[in-house]
Amino acid sequence: MEKVISLIKTDFNITFGLSSIVYSFKNKKNRWQMILIGFAFLSLIPTYFMLISGLVKIYDAYRQIGQQSMFLLNGFLASQMLVFLFGLLYVMSKYYFSNDLNQLVPLPIKPSYIVGSKFVTLMFSEYLTSLPIILPFIIIYGIKGSEGIVYWIYSLLLTLTLPALPLVLASILVMIFMRYTNVKGKKDLIRIVGAVLFLIILFFFQFKIQSIAQKALMKGDNFFFDLVRDSNLLVKKLGLAFPPSMWGSLALSNYSSIKGFLYLLLFIGIAVGGLILMLFLSEKLFYDGLIGNIEVSAAKGKGSRKVDLNKSTKEANPSIAIALKEIKMLFRTPIYLINSIGGVIIVPIILVMSTFVNGEESMEPIRLILEGKPYLITLFGIGLIIALGMLSSIGCTTFSREGKNFWIQRTLPIKVEDQIYGRVMASLIIQLMGLVVLLVSMSFITNIGLSSIFWISLLGLLGSIPMTQLGMTIDILRPLLDWDNPQVAMKQNLNVLIGMGIGILYEGGIVLLVIFLVKNNIGINLIYGLLVLIFILFSYCLFILLKKLINKQFQLL
Template sequence: MSGLGGLNRLSRLATVVRAGLRSNFGLAILKHRLFKEKKDRWLVPVFALAGLGVLPTLYGIVLLIKGAYAILAPMGQERALLTLGVLAGQLLILLFGIYYVISAFYFSRDLEFLIPLPLRPSEVMISKFAVIMINEYLTVAAIVLPVVVTYGVMAKGGIGYWVNAVLVYLALPVIPLALVSLLVVAMMRFINVSRKKDILILVGSIVLIVLALALQIGLGRTAGPQPSAQAVTAFFTSPDSLLNRVGSKFPPSIWATKAVAAGFSSEGPANLALLLGVSLAFFAGIVVMAEKLFYRGLIGLSETTGKKRRLTRDEMSRRVSSGRRAVAAVFGREWKIMNRTPIFLLNGVLVVVIVPVIFVLLANMGSGRGGSGGGGDLSAILKTMTSANPLFAILAAALFMTVCGSLNGTSSSTFSREGAQFWISRVIPVAPREQAAAKFLHSYLVAMLGVVTATVVAAIVLHLKAVHLAAAAGLALVAGVLLTVVGMIIDLARPLLNWTNPQKAIKQNFNVLLATLADIGILTAVFFGAKALIKAKLATTVVLGVVFLALAAAAALSFGILLRFADKRYPEIES
């Protein structure tokens, strides 16, 4: 009977996971729109073209990995490549997994249907954990798979290499995600009793992110003074010394590397067993904590609080008829939609601050306590490159500022974030073009925050001159207008309004992916245009002026298109 009960539990769990995956990826809706309504068939060639557009970048990454392998292999340090790939993937999961876990565990709308079902808390939480893991497989694929595949081809890995590589990849997200899950569940157990839940959730999430960044700082810094020449020689002539140094602060990356690289030899199965055993132990910890704390953390999350103060007649009059312009009123509504949902705020506004901070960490990697204090190896390389060519410095800084400000999903989810409440936007007495203008102002304000943060980082890390920073910021701001409008047009064309999880509206929204691909295409076109101007041996001011005017013209044209498209599209959208 116990065996039959176990099978029933597995069957229930599989059913819940399957339903979660269908909801997460919108498979049923996508199938209906593609094959029944035939509305989204245009997405097929778009994704095909996007895939072809990614191939040159992927080829460049493979060449870079092959070059690094050719340098490290003669010294017996080639395994460090695998460690770097695995470690980068796990750190990415550790950092951005916080968003997924908080959203899926505590803000998913399907929880109100799952909790009344005859499911144990651990079964509900495990089903959510499984969906997050599958999302993370897709997230880290672009980082881990090129390294693993290229290394395997270069090292002529046998069947043991590829079998262990698959097993390690499947286990890769477990430890970092389990660690994040344990911290989040413990945090939410105490937050839900407060009247200021949203604020505390946001603060707690930021604390977890700071801890993750602090871990990355520790991983990126050496532990002692600068070594002597003899010590450096001994270090590089000792096999796998670089592997052990890189992975010393996070041992699972070493276990994963040795399990894959050694294949079926004695070292391979032993490290694979160690990795899987520790992953299983962390997973068991999740099950235990779910039974004890998960539902307690959910109690009261859907409640709201108010001050319950009676308004006077004058106060009521001022609030009902504030006299604000329509654009300002819609802007205020958009601001509240973003800020009152921690997931939107974390994934939108906070990202434009985190990305520049991550750049600072990467730039200072390799700087130890005994260093000169001038930053890491990457920082020194970037300073050398930018100081040698002012035009390169300005364009590179502008690209960095643009990426930090505009590639965050805020504009490309601006309509989707309203969800089932979009009907309000259709019935309020405000013209669609005015609503679109207000939403643009909100999204562009987030982009400006990213540009300002990136400008400060560029000044600190690269020590650019004030005039160069000003020129780069000007280019980034005008490019931000264009990219913001493009993202809004894409989201307005097919808004995702039927989401059950706020995470899905911004992080699991096809529109965000489409907008990112469109942004990459626009920036690539700008790159080749600037390259052609430089080849024509035009002056620096001429090159910058032409690029600025071209971006400004495209931004003005696209903004006009957005306003006209809003007037046409709003009446057609069904909540």
């Protein structure tokens, strides 16, 4: 037990940087960054309160039909699914790509101790994801319904255990996945392709189950009679998408009866049972998936070989060399690849899948909207491609991903212009993958013409250049270079949050401009031309700014 407690303390310090936070408060030079983080969170408060006011209206709507428990299901389902999805990424990074494993694995420590300590740390990390989502649902339900003290006790227990089961499921799936994809020489490629396919299949079944439940519910002859008779009808039917969320909702909505207590025991019991199963499986799977992550290949044959330096090396264009280096870094580090390419590829598929899986009738409203206005699908495609440039986080982590090797970039005989061209080029290559997936996905919804394909491709990629440059500007001003886990460079980097905020303002401004032009009956070709001019102008101005900033920061850092 002492070993586990010691591992948890160490992992907490590494993950949350407790020593670093204390140092930052003491160090006056870094204090402004802590203040900036505080202001960043404060700036989100008005938006958060607007969302809460919208939730109050949703609760009132459910209350009018006597299905308040469905309101709770929405909260549990949203929070637990997000914990599960983020957990897949966090678990893979935390369990298999953390630098502390080099010291932990040789020690006489059971795999279950290592996995267990990291699981506890992940639980606390996931509270940052789950609490802001679930608490408004619980508080609104409790206050508006004037619920008793037992309700609040149940709420506390459910909230504390809420991330456990999704993280357990994520941990088991990742350990099995890593164990059976640990194929010599090809494991990274297999794991990357497998991870993307796994997420797509997961979303497909999730949407399919929910679609089946909705259709079965609405086709019932006595639907409205059953709705009045059973206040938990919607929860029981739609909760099939993820049963644990249904158990949590029913525990709270029936807290005054023995039924609610039994659902509470089921919710907590399954989470505890899952944790025990995960620790048991870690003894069988963890080391088999971990050992062999670092492969060393030796040259065949005996003795030394003469190497012709002129034949083994060749001069390349500096900007292309930088772009290739960036792409290789993304592809060789699975956690980078999943975070950058995963969203770019999966998001368009999910958007289409959520509509396509519900059948032809669900796509009819979309076709009616597009009828006579084919340019709407083009504008939507352009906006989505630009948004994917923000979601990929490639620009706002491009220097942070260098880590302790950042000094190499400063000493290379490469012009600053080539640094900019290369890093932007790498981002566009990833965007090109998302573009192809988007165009293929959109073809399942509507007949997309060559003109739409041309404008989505041109304006989508052109508009992504300023998005990447904005991220690069933020990252060069405050690069996160001191990290021991590649996840930190992308998932725990404040630059990503700042980049998304500025990216939303950038794309929001473009969207508002396009809406204004469309409402004033400006020709669509003129709008396309204006967007080309705006994107080129933005790109040039940001290029000049980046050139000065990189020159300055390369001398200071």
